[in-house]
Amino acid sequence: MQTLSTPPNAAPASVGIDPTIVRRKTRAVPVGDVFIGGGHPVAVQSMINEDTLDIEGAVAGIRRLHEIGCEIMRVTVPSMAHAKAMEEIRDRLIKTYQNVPLVADVHHNGMKIALEAAKYVDNVRINPGLYVFEKPKSDRTEYTSAEFNEIGEKIRETLKPLVISLRDQNKSIRIGVNHGSLAERMLFTYGDTPEGMVESALEFIRICESLDFYNIEISLKASRVPVMIAANRLMVKRMDELGMDYPLHLGVTEAGDGEYGRIKSTAGIGTLLAQGIGDTIRVSLTEAPEKEIPVCYSILQALGLRRTMVEYVACPSCGRTLFNLEEVLHKVRSATDHLTGLNIAVMGCIVNGPGEMADADYGYVGKQPGYIALYRGREEIKRVPEVDGVEELINLIKADGRWIDPQ
Template identity: 85%
Template sequence: MQTIEQPIAPREDKLLDTTIHRRKTRAVKVGNVTIGGNNPVVVQSMINEDTLDIDGSVAGIRRLHEIGCEIVRVTVPSMAHARALAEIKQKLADTYQPVPLVADVHHNGMKIALEVAKHVDKVRINPGLYVFEKPKGDRTEYTETEFKEIGAKIKETLEPLVISLRDQGKAMRIGVNHGSLAERMLFTYGDTPEGMVESALEFIKICESLDFKNLIISLKASRVPVMLSAYRLMVKKMDELGMDYPLHLGVTEAGDGEYGRIKSTAGIGTLLAEGIGDTIRVSLTEAPEKEIPVCYSILQALGLRKTMVEYVACPSCGRTLFNLEEVLHKVREATKHLTGLDIAVMGCIVNGPGEMADADYGYVGRQPGFISLYRGREEIRKVPEEQGVEQLIQLIKDDGRWVDP
């Protein structure tokens, strides 16, 4: 019998697909880490120590790396800072291990960039600041000739750095910021995502003309809607131009505390859910170490990386048979060092087994004073509540999935 294809089927399949399909990008090596390709989304941060403080910088880089930061950025505002990176890199190798390093270069930084390119794995430049354009107070537009002349000057200034990175097999991040677009981009495109994208494309095309494609692109803004629009437009333009560069996601100057985390998650998480993004940095006005758990929580929530236990817990209601908040805290404290597990803590038997169906292990209120422990959907044992956490740990041990903290 001939099957007639229903027009609605593809849409239904798409709606039922729970997998995030990441945009295909080229693989770009940064030290011993690879961004893009089929590699996991990479986590980055930046130390806040003065790079001239060798010992302090080494300690800051090591602290970040030890808690899961895979690439660390440092700032290089002067030649002295650039040269200090040679010592930092060597001291890391001697006292710890090599860590992929990125140097941030701003403000007419050609000489600094050339020096620092000898010592780091990637150089980040901001197109709006790399070549200074002296503003004219009475300007109303840029002529096509002026635009091209400045573009030629940019290429002349950028070329030595591109050649150095290309010949060393190192990488560059073209990092556009909404708040620091070049004057001619502002005059031509306005303070818009389009201006951000055109700024990035100008630098990309210069690099491509020199046969250099070890590029990562970022288009950060402090306002989430601007950031989202810029990255989406960048993907559209790259697809039209046959470009496949990986993208570095971030909401710049997100602030601190709960709102800074929510703001970063709203921007980064939205794009990752659309398959956009290959490396992320959460920018908080706090110690850099505070950024890493947020990054991993975003990736874990989207199912892009599994780096910690996933806890499933009901919100509590009148049927709850124990202090849910207290028990969840105890379970978390006992098991938070594990990786790759889903553990459910459910207050009653009504919703418990169904709502926690995808969990590896379940802790469910069975009756007053007693809880049931589950492996998947199967009830394994009923134990007194005071033994619940201890018996949960024993069940995980029995299955060979426990590791000591």
């Protein structure tokens, strides 16, 4: 993985420049046996929707997600009882499955809850806007410097035991800022803006650093994609100015469901990853969490950041197409989608053949009516009857020693 720094406002690449994404250089932050940042692969996260007090249900939910590729599991911990339940969840996982990286999600004055959960999880996520309650005043017109600093000191004293606990256990924290839940004094000082989100995160970062704690992961999420992108870009700019190198967790919060939820998440997460920004991601869908993982891997695969499945290249079909392209692509995908790391092209005619599929490992090309030309890279290997095309493609992959039988 590339780890050289690149500014978020870098000039567009020109002809002849390597198009490979160059990731922003960050420190490596541990979450159990997974590392975020430091050149490690972009990690995939999700969150179970079972009640944490349902031990069996929570363990089963974590296991289901982990088995399909989710690398870090977040679990909601809204009360002290939930925090204590994390001990049994951890023990059950170790005894019946394996040790899975766990994150406790703590909200709303969760100081004592977070401290308890920190005993049993690998990472604690806190929301600066909710961690210390600031009672709103309907007639307030400003925050004085004295009031601002007084609350800041209260936050420091409240956060200190948690930071020390995580530091001494070599665990980590996620400072998770949400656009919709900024603290009142941040709203008064900076407005409902990306600046307010960034300053909220920086306040907590400085507290951690003052206590010699640097296992910090940051997220700045919003339900509006432009706000999410702007906040993360500004966070990188401010960290560069301050000499900070903390990894970023990317996500569009409350993205919704279905096609649009996936498009929103891809637009936000993919835009930043393409600029080298981002070290771990979560796609937040109003669906079963298992539906989030394929979207994460599809984003990473499309950008060349992870290779976890076959990359299919297919032309859109036109009047030159010599077979039912949609049907054939479905057959090829069904036969090969269990493989990992291959590029397979399915092209309807010779016009869109070798040139358009230059990066493919294997090609399936309509070259004359009733016959398929099979390619290895740019080289045509043989022509076969269309009815035998998929079988012969599999045979070619097998002959190259790149085939594995599906489970």
